[in-house]
Amino acid sequence: xxxxxxxxxxxxxxxxxxxxxxxxxxxxxxxxxxxxxxxxxxxxxxxxxxxxxxxxxxxxxxxxxxxxxxxxxxxxxxxxxxxxxxxxxxxxxxxxxxxxxxxxxxxxxxxxxxxxxxxxxxxxxxxxxxxxxxxxxxxxxxxxxxxxxxxxxxxxxxxxxxxxxxxxxxxxxxxxxxxxxxxxxxxxxxxxxxxxxxxxxxxxxxxxxxxxxxxxxxxxxxxxxxxxxxxxxxxxxxxxxxxxxxxxxxxxxxxxxxxxxxxxxxxxxxxxxxxxxxxxxxxxxxxxxxxxxxxxxxxxxxxxxxxxxxxxxxxxxxxxxxxxxxxxxxxxxxxxxxxxxxxxxxxxxxxxxxxxxxxxxxxxxxxxxxxxxxxxxxxxxxxxxxxxxxxxxxxxxxxxxxxxxxxxxxxxxxxxxxxxxxxxxxxxxxxxxxxxxxxxxxxxxxxxxxxxxxxxxxxxxxxxxxxxxxxxxxxxxxxxxxxxxxxxxxxxxxxxxxxxxxxxxxxxxxxxxxxxxxxxxxxxxxxxxxxxxxxxxxxxxxxxxxxxxxxxxxxxxxxxxxxxxxxxxxxxxxxxxxxxxxxxxxxxxxxxxxxxxxxxxxxxxxxxxxxxxxxxxxxxxxxxxxxxxxxxxxxxxxxxxxxxxxxxxxxxxxxxxxxxxxxxxxxxxxxxxxxxxxxxxxxxxxxxxxxxxxxxxxxxxxxxxxxxxxxxxxxxxxx
Amino acid sequence: xxxxxxxxxxxxxxxxxxxxxxxxxxxxxxxxxxxxxxxxxxxxxxxxxxxxxxxxxxxxxxxxxxxxxxxxxxxxxxxxxxxxxxxxxxxxxxxxxxxxxxxxxxxxxxxxxxxxxxxxxxxxxxxxxxxxxxxxxxxxxxxxxxxxxxxxxxxxxxxxxxxxxxxxxxxxxxxxxxxxxxxxxxxxxxxxxxxxxxxxxxxxxxx
Numbered sequence: 021x022x023x024x025x026x027x028x029x030x031x032x033x034x035x036x037x038x039x040x041x042x043x044x045x046x047x048x049x050x051x052x053x054x055x056x057x058x059x060x061x062x063x064x065x066x067x068x069x070x071x072x073x074x075x076x077x078x079x080x081x082x083x084x085x086x087x088x089x090x091x092x093x094x095x096x097x098x099x100x101x102x103x104x105x106x107x108x109x110x111x112x113x114x115x116x117x118x119x120x121x122x123x124x125x126x127x128x129x130x131x132x133x134x135x136x137x138x139x140x141x142x143x144x145x146x147x148x149x150x151x152x153x154x155x156x157x158x159x160x161x162x163x164x165x166x167x168x169x170x171x172x173x174x175x176x177x178x179x180x181x182x183x184x185x186x187x188x189x190x191x192x193x194x195x196x197x198x199x200x201x202x203x204x205x206x207x208x209x210x211x212x213x214x215x216x217x218x219x220x221x222x223x224x225x226x227x228x229x230x231x232x233x234x235x236x237x238x239x240x241x242x243x244x245x246x247x248x249x250x251x252x253x254x255x256x257x258x259x260x261x262x263x264x265x266x267x268x269x270x271x272x273x274x275x276x277x278x279x280x281x282x283x284x285x286x287x288x289x290x291x292x293x294x295x296x297x298x299x300x301x302x303x304x305x306x307x308x309x310x311x312x313x314x315x316x317x318x319x320x321x322x323x324x325x326x327x328x329x330x331x332x333x334x335x336x337x338x339x340x341x342x343x344x345x346x347x348x349x350x351x352x353x354x355x356x357x358x359x360x361x362x363x364x365x366x367x368x369x370x371x372x373x374x375x376x377x378x379x380x381x382x383x384x385x386x387x388x389x390x391x392x393x394x395x396x397x398x399x400x401x402x403x404x405x406x407x408x409x410x411x412x413x414x415x416x417x418x419x420x421x422x423x424x425x426x427x428x429x430x431x432x433x434x435x436x437x438x439x440x441x442x443x444x445x446x447x448x449x450x451x452x453x454x455x456x457x458x459x460x461x462x463x464x465x466x467x468x469x470x471x472x473x474x475x476x477x478x479x480x481x482x483x484x485x486x487x488x489x490x491x492x493x494x495x496x497x498x499x500x501x502x503x504x505x506x507x508x509x510x511x512x513x514x515x516x517x518x519x520x521x522x523x524x525x526x527x528x529x530x531x532x533x534x535x536x537x538x539x540x541x542x543x544x545x546x547x548x549x550x551x552x553x554x555x556x557x558x559x560x561x562x563x564x565x566x567x568x569x570x571x572x573x574x575x576x577x578x579x580x581x582x583x584x585x586x587x588x589x590x591x592x593x594x595x596x597x598x599x600x601x602x603x604x605x606x607x608x609x610x611x612x613x614x615x616x617x618x619x620x621x622x623x624x625x626x627x628x629x630x631x632x633x634x635x636x637x638x639x640x641x642x643x644x645x646x647x648x649x650x651x652x653x654x655x656x657x658x659x660x661x662x663x664x665x666x667x668x669x670x671x672x673x674x675x676x677x678x679x680x681x682x683x684x685x686x687x688x689x690x691x692x693x694x695x696x697x698x699x700x701x702x703x704x705x706x707x708x709x710x711x712x713x714x715x716x717x718x719x720x721x722x723x724x725x726x727x728x729x730x731x732x733x734x735x736x737x738x739x
Numbered sequence: 740x741x742x743x744x745x746x747x748x749x750x751x752x753x754x755x756x757x758x759x760x761x762x763x764x765x766x767x768x769x770x771x772x773x774x775x776x777x778x779x780x781x782x783x784x785x786x787x788x789x790x791x792x793x794x795x796x797x798x799x800x801x802x803x804x805x806x807x808x809x810x811x812x813x814x815x816x817x818x819x820x821x822x823x824x825x826x827x828x829x830x831x832x833x834x835x836x837x838x839x840x841x842x843x844x845x846x847x848x849x850x851x852x853x854x855x856x857x858x859x860x861x862x863x864x865x866x867x868x869x870x871x872x873x874x875x876x877x878x879x880x881x882x883x884x885x886x887x888x889x890x891x892x893x894x895x896x897x898x899x900x901x902x903x904x905x906x907x908x909x910x911x912x913x914x915x916x917x918x919x920x921x922x923x924x925x926x927x928x929x930x931x932x933x934x935x936x937x938x939x940x941x942x943x944x945x946x
Contacts, residue, residue, distance in 0.1 A: 424920070424945075564923065574820050574899040577906060578913045579806055583799065587829045587893035 676729035821899035860932030870929030
């Protein structure tokens with residue numbers, strides 16, 4: 021491309037030469053063609069340059085040609101001289117001279133052209149040099165670029181190589197991974213297959229187990245059924261056995277009864293045997309007695325002796341009984357007295373401790389300047405009340421705080437409301453002002469209109485007077501009068517219009533609006549005043565704030581032993597003391613709430629209690645002793661021991677009763693006293709029948725019983 | 740000429756003494772008016788042409804003398820901005836009232852100062868006393884609108900000193916006080932031409 025450009029440039033440069041050559045005279049065409057072979061332009065650069073070089077050579081040859089003719093010229097001159105060998109004719113010389121002149125001219129021409137060509141060539145040379153430099157530079161640049169490119173290419177190649185390596189590595193890795201994964205996959209598949217096998221096995225085994233378990237279950241169910249049936253059977257058996265057991269028990273009871281009976285019978289048998297034995301004895305005795313009957317007197321003597329002995333024995337027995345009774349009474353009394361003694365000891369110990377506690381209390385109270393229990397309690401009460409009042413005041417203070425905050429909130433709300441109202445009023449004022457402004461404008465317009473109408477009217481009137489003055493013709497007068505009338509009408513209408521427009525309605529409206537405007541103005545002024553006030557307040561507050569903030573960098577100092585601190589300390593001390601006292605009193609309350617609260621009173625009460633207890637005890641003792649005495653006396657006098665077994669139930673047992681089982685029970689009711697049936701009473705059928713049913717006298721019955729028992733016992737003893 | 744000069748000349752120390760005297764009477768007056776101490780412990784005294792009450796309690800007397808001697812020194816050195824008499828509810832340490840005595844320093848009579856080669860004022864003492872009397876009367880009148888103190892109260896005086904002021908023995912730094920929902924009443928101020936004393940009472944506003 022560049023070369024082509026260069027070529028075209030070259031062709032452009034060469035173009036004028038061609039033209040010059042073409043415009044050469046035809047006779048010189050050949051020589052010029054042979055001398056300057058420009059038309060035969062070679063297209064290549066090198067050839068062009070070579071041409072130029074040859075041109076240079078030619079130039080040198082041309083330079084030489086100035087001194088001596090060119091070979092061609094020489095040739096021509098030779099060719100010219102050949103005919104000149106012959107003597108030249110004047111015409112010929114003339115012609116030759118002409119030719120010479122022409123040739124010289126041509127030479128000059130050619131020389132000038134050559135110089136021109138030289139300059140051109142120089143220019144060309146310069147241009148070419150420049151071009152060459154440019155091209156060289158470009159070449160160098162290209163080379164540099166090429167080298168850079170090569171470097172880059174190498175870099176890229178290296179990078180490519182690296183990448184390729186990486187790729188290969190990655191591919192290898194991938195392959196490895198694939199291989200590994202394939203292996204893993206195969207392993208996993210194997211595992212899966214194994215697991216499947218296991219699963220199948222497990223299925224089978226589980227099925228087996230299941231069937232086994234089912235079988236087991238069936239068996240168990242059967243067993244259960246069997247067990248149930250068995251249990252039923254057993255139950256039946258149990259029932260049977262229980263019935264049997266019942267029967268057995270009944271039988272046993274029967275057996276026991278029979279055994280008892282047997283024993284009784286045995287006893288009876290024994291008794292009978294004993295009686296039989298005694299009977300035998302009796303028989304022997306009788307025999308001996310019959311023997312002894314002979315010596316009756318001795319026997320009677322012996323009888324008397326024996327009777328005396330018996331009597332004495334009986335006395336002794338009764339004495340022994342009495343003594344036993346007395347021993348019993350004394351024992352019981354000792355038993356009753358022992359706890360009393362213990363209590364006495366305890367009471368003494370307690371008394372000592374209580375007295376010491378009392379002394380402590382008294383000292384504590386005296387330490388606080390309180391001498392009496394009542395004073396102490398009142399102090400306690402005062403402390404409590406002070407606490408309560410303090411709590412009360414705190415609650416009150418809290419409530420007031422809450423109230424205050426509430427009020428603040430309401431005030432804020434009101435303030436907001438007021439500001440909102442102020443804003444509203446300002447807006448209303450603005451609208452009113454706008455309205456006033458508009459109305460004033462309208463008023464101005466209307467007045468202007470009226471003025472214009474008036475002017476017009478004046479104009480008309482003037483015109484009228486002028487025309488009236490100016491014209492004198494009758495027709496004109498008529499016309500004028502008509503016109504005047506018309507004008508007057510128009511005037512009237514204008515006036516009407518004016519009247520309509522000026523007037524009261526509008527006036528009123530305007531007044532109204534004015535009043536409103538003034539009102540709103542007043543309002544606005546008031547609001548402004550308020551705003552000013554608020555602003556002033558704000559300013560003062562700001563000032564205060566500033567003052568407060570100004571004081572920030574100051575240091576606040578005070579005397580350490582100021583009255584406030586002292587007062588506070590005092591209060592703290594008082595408070596602590598009070599707290600301590602409260603604690604103490606509370607502890608005291610806790611400790612001795614039930615026994616030591618009011619030591620004096622309690623001591624008194626305790627003493628009273630003690631004395632009353634002692635009294636009671638004494639009374640009891642007295643009572644028991646007297647009751648015992650009474651009972652003993654009754655027993656001794658009447659021969660009956662009366663026991664109270666329950667409410668209105670009395671048991672009496674006779675002095676001469678054979679056993680303690682022999683007793684009678686009486687029940688006291690509204691009608692009197694009634695005998696209750698007992699085992700023993702059942703044996704006294706005769707006496708009951710005789711004395712109770714016939715004589716209806718219980719004392720008689722009892723006396724009879726005593727008599728009977730006495731006779732019985734004496735009989736026995738006698739026997 | 741010279742006689743007049745000596746008559747109206749107030750030195751810095753003298754001005755500080757006037758201030759401290761005022762403070763003593765003002766504090767005593769407040770203590771009496773606000774009923775912090777029983778009225779029988781106060782003694783009437785003629786000052787500034789009016790009868791003022793001064794506490795006879797030795798503790799208060801000691802406290803005030805200690806306070807005012809130190810304050811006088813500080814006022815001379817211009818270290819004090821403000822003295823605050825605070826009335827505290829002893830039970831809960833709540834500040835119920837705060838009497839601020841703002842001290843402002845003035846140049847006094849510049850010409851005379853130059854002449855005397857020390858800062859002096861040239862205000863008539865009688866005029867100063869007149870001004871102080873007005874303030875004292877106002878203090879006495881405050882009882883009409885200050886809330887009734889119905890709890891056990893005590894007082895303390897805080898000195899708002901400059902930060903570069905060193906703390907002497909028996910003195911300590913205190914916490915700044917503030918009264919919730921405070922209402923401020925500015926009383927009249929007086930000046931000795933060297934010091935200007937502004938009295939402000941702020942109290943807990945309860946409506």
